[in-house]
Every structure is written in structure tokens, then in C-alpha cells.
Amino acid sequence: MRVMDKNDKLMSDKPTQSTMADVARLAGVSAMTVSRALRPNSAIAAQTRARIFKIIEDIGYVPDMTAGGLSSRKSGFIAALVPTINNSNFADTARGLTEVLSAAGLQLLLGYTDYSLEREEALIEAMLRRRPEGVMLTGSIHTERTRHLLKNAHIPVVETWDSPNDPINHMVGFSNAEATKAMVHHLHARGYHEIGFIGGGSTEDTRGSDRLAGYLAAVAELNLPAGRVITYGLPPISIEHGGEALSMLIAAWPNVDAVVCVSDLSAFGALSECHRRGLKVPQNIAIAGFGDFDLSRWSWPKLTTVSVNAIEIGRRSGSILLEALKAPSAYNQIDRVAFSIIQRETT
Amino acid sequence: MRVMDKNDKLMSDKPTQSTMADVARLAGVSAMTVSRALRPNSAIAAQTRARIFKIIEDIGYVPDMTAGGLSSRKSGFIAALVPTINNSNFADTARGLTEVLSAAGLQLLLGYTDYSLEREEALIEAMLRRRPEGVMLTGSIHTERTRHLLKNAHIPVVETWDSPNDPINHMVGFSNAEATKAMVHHLHARGYHEIGFIGGGSTEDTRGSDRLAGYLAAVAELNLPAGRVITYGLPPISIEHGGEALSMLIAAWPNVDAVVCVSDLSAFGALSECHRRGLKVPQNIAIAGFGDFDLSRWSWPKLTTVSVNAIEIGRRSGSILLEALKAPSAYNQIDRVAFSIIQRETT
DNA sequence: TTGCCGCTTGTTATCGATAACGTAGCCGCA
């Protein structure tokens, strides 16, 4: 039997990714020199660096960041949680965040809560195991344990897409209630008075609940007939839900002349259902969405909606996190982003 | 000045996440005992475990997997690359993959290539730095360096959404060309003879190119008039591109009676453009999509499309990876998934 | 009483990298 040596690659039955020590051995230098070759602005002879890089390319060596991170105490990534990725708003926010972070050499670890606070808690814990350097959350309602875990992690946290009363740390968002209120006022100004609302049937989608609350407040302010609300389906509220909810709305209140939907997806479903029923939009009924999805810009007719700069929410969250990493401060940044009513063809 | 001690939490200006050693000290045991308390089926007194758990909850300790992984040589990560997440097909595949992997305690590291092979290469390298235990790719065309890096990583790789001639390792997919060919035959059987194609203007979207190739092959087989192709816009081909491409198609070949679109998104854009022009679908022109997105099920009229079980692609990829991790084998799994033509209202 | 076994816990080495410090060699200048 042949003698096994620690440095003998043949000894292991399973081949593995090569390490910095392998590179060092082949280059005839120490591991530390390889480490230096890999980072810019470090004292190393150009010739040595070139020799090391040649070997790195040849054997396909890729440094192990988890090992490096353990030593340098930096994981190099940020955790981000969104309710679902199957929603262009949240996808845009993730994109904006990625943009800013990757420019700073940080990676994004993305998780989906499926609109569940329990899943959010479980995800937070799973991600904290990887020691992210910062966290972006969607919404401001979290379990007690989630808050406890985040506090004890001692890393910057940004809550987004909401306007929390008691932020954990930083915040980038807006009031969903105010935005929906503005849409109701807009419809009222255009002459609609029998305004209904279509939303989801879950209390865990706090943005959805806030939008309903905003609708109710506006209807009360304007002395419009109240109660024209269909809450139906579990988040994420789909196109299908929107179509079915419209049928229910019309069945319950046949004289409804406008409907505010919790999102563009449900608005699009309602629109398709109107086509199917031969209802003219907006002549017979007006439809408003929320979110300014691609869909709403190119549907027929084009959807009136509330536009939120989703990608900017991501970018600003990224900037705040980067700033907090550079210079931790006791102050929480509260960054409100604007929303606007986009009047198109459905109202 | 007070004396600093290594175990003194006050010595550092910046508070950090607590470690296993902190828990051990508070519980009056060794770190190893805490480690054992954290994993099921390990020899530890129930009473000791309970005491340790109490402390863990109190101080909000979360174990550091990167450190643990270094020691146990398992990162707990699987890397997955998709062209874009703003596409319900790829989102579904990611979802299916997550489903299977998270049940096995593995996390997904998701990246978007934006349909660029260079970005794919850069992402692969970035992800390999975190030592994933397996990789899922979309498509079968990669740079030489991507292949080199993956080979040297010695981890299982699954290529998806394609039917490669020379797979790196495993594969779960189907032939995009065959699927599109089937759609053309379907349209022909329903009596359409002036069939056009709308696709993207990039060669890096290999699935798009394969679909175009399938269309061309079918048209040749059936002796239909050829050349009715508009390739327009860069991936991801959006709703907007579809609408504009339809205008171009009609301008170039006014007697086109059916159009095969590279995806449901472009098909939907084409459909909206028809509404705008007052063209009846399918009476004046038939429209077919690809992918069976939510959109196509609920648009008006409902879109005829090619259905691919995207979530199943993710699930099977996950199973193959798990299997390969348990028992590495020399054999590459080649798993073909079925596609089907869904006849709805637009053809 | 002795010896063995199983249960529970501790000790030491290690994973792959980096921080911090040490040192050899070279150059220039007094």
C-alpha cells in the first residue's frame, strides 16, 4: 500500500476544490503571499503576482470567501427579504439593491416570505447563520422573536415599503394608506362616486391592509357610500383573484362605477373580466391599480395606477446600508419616497 | 484605564453577534457541548440541553454556519443561475428548486445573468467563492472559462431549460426547437398558412434562438411561405417589444394570419396591439405564446401557448443534486421534461 | 471490590483564509 501524505491530492477518494495552499505550493511561495497577490494595493512583486495568477487560472482556483470572511470578520453579503419575487415591484426593489451593493462588492442573499411572518422569522434566522453584514426587510410588522434576533445581531436593518411607527433601525418607504387615499380622491375628482375596493383576504399582508384602510378613510372623508369592499383570496393576489372579485363586486353592488384594486395584477384580472362581460372600461366602470407594473403600461386599455419608484427604494436601502457599514451611527435614517397617481385609460 | 480581558464583551467598541463560546461560558459548559445541544440525535443530557437552549433564546444567539461549514466542509448552499427573475417560468423553476432543497436543509443562492454569458461567468466565479455544494444553470451554452471553473469545483452541475449536446454534468430540460415546431404544426392543422414569428434580436438568448430555429424548420417542412420573421429588442423581450414587433410584422406582411411569439409576454403585447388596431383575435389574426404564464390564462381572449412544467424542472433539478450529493456517480442524468400545446382562445 | 460499559462531557486539532508581526535583503546616505 502506498504511503499517504497530507499534501497528496491522490489520497482522497473524492477530489475537491483546490485551496490557497495548493496554489502556494505550486508557486513555491507561502499562502500569505497568494493572499496578497489576490488583493490589489498590497506589497508584492509584479513578477511573483503574475506567476501566481498563471497558476490560479490553470488549476481553476477560486478563493473561499467563507474561510476568508471568518478571518476578516466580513461575510460580504446582505440579506434581503421580500414577500414574493413574482411581483415586479419587489423584483425592482431587489434589482435596485443589488445594483448599489454589487458596486460596493457585496452580494445579495434573497429570501421570500410568502407574506407570512412565521416564514419571515425562520428566514431571518437562517440568514443570520451566514452572518450577513446588513438586512433589508419588506414591511414593518414582524414577530417579537424576529425583532429580538435582529437586535442581537448588531447589524444595520432597513425596513421598506411601509412607514412604520416604531422602526427597528432605518426605513425607506411611504404610507400605503395615504397613496390609496390619494387614488380615491383622484377618482372622485374625475366624477366617480360609487367607488369599490378589491383586495386580499389576509391580515398578514400589511401593505394590502393599509391600502384598504386608506380607501375606507377616503370614502369616509368624501362622504361616499361605504361598504363596497371585496376581500378575496390569499396573497399574492393574482390576476385570477381580481377577475373573480370583480364579479362578486358587481353582483353585490351593481351600480359601482369605479373600483380601486390592491395591485395592478388584480386590476388587470378585473379588466379582463370586464372585457368578457362586454363592459366598457372606463365608460361602464373605471378600474385603478397599484404599483405601475409593466402590465399596466401595455394592457388594453392602459391601467390608471399608483406609481411607486420601487427600484429607488432598493437603491436607497442599499446606500443606507453601505453608509451604516462604513460609519455606524446612533441615528435611524427615515427616508420617505414619493408616490404618484398615473392617469391612463381605465379611469 | 480599565484592564481589557479577552472575554470581556465591553472591551470592543462595537458590539457583535454572540458566539458559541459566549453561550458555553454562560451555561458553564464547553463549546463542544453547546454544539452538541444544537444538533438532534447527539449524546447530551436533556437537562443540559434545556439549560443551553434557555440561554440561546435569551441572548439571541444564532450559530455561525460559515464557521461550522468550514469545519464540516459543507456550505449548505446551492447556486442557481437564471436569465432573469422577471419571468414567471424561471421564477417557478427557482421555486421548485427551493422547495426540494429547503426540505433537505439547503439554501439557494440565486443569481441573474441578464441573458449574458459574461455575466454568467462572473456570477459563477462569485458564487464558487462561497463553496456551493451544487449548481443549477439555465441553458447549455457557456463560456470556456465557466466550464473550466465548474469542472475544477468538483461539484454536481445541472443544466436546465435546454437539451444540450454536450452536457457538463446533469440536465433537466427539453428542446425549445421541437416545442416551437409543434406549435407551428398545431397552427397549420387549424388552418393557418401565413404564419409569422416574433422573437428577440439577440443571439445570447439561446432558448429564443432555438425557438426561432424550430419555427423555421417547421415552416420548411410544411412548405409554408418563409421569411415572416421579426426579431426585435434585447432580452428580456417585454410586452412592449411584442406590441411593436406585431406592428412591424403586419407592415411587412399584411396577409399574415397567425403569429408565433417567443414568449407569452411578447404574445400579450401583440394581443394588446391588435385590440388597439381593432383587429379581432383570432378571426383576423391568431396569436400563440410560449411558457403558459399566468397572464396568458387570464388575458382576454385567453392565449394559446406552449406549456412547460417550469416548477417541475426546478424540483427535478433539486432531486438530482440531492442524489448526487448523497452518492456521487460517474453517470450524468439526462432528464427530459414534457411540453404541451395549450389551445385557448387566440388561435 | 473490581472491572467493564454506556452516557455525558471536555480537549485538541483542524477547516481555509487573513491580521499582525517578524525578518531577510537591498539601497542610499552620512
Place this chain on the structure above:
DNA sequence: TGCGGCTACGTTATCGATAACAAGCGGCAA
């Protein structure tokens, strides 16, 4: 010639966990 300073490396300790082995302890049978 001698010394300081710089460059280009190497050495050692360390990050936070786990693997592997060692060991204390009580119980029970011989």
C-alpha cells in the same frame, strides 16, 4: 562602514465552529 528605511516576503495566531478522540462518572455484574 554602518545604520535606517523600504520592499517583499514568511510565521504564527486567530476567526467560530466541528471531528475525533479522551476521560470522568455512575451503575451493574462477576
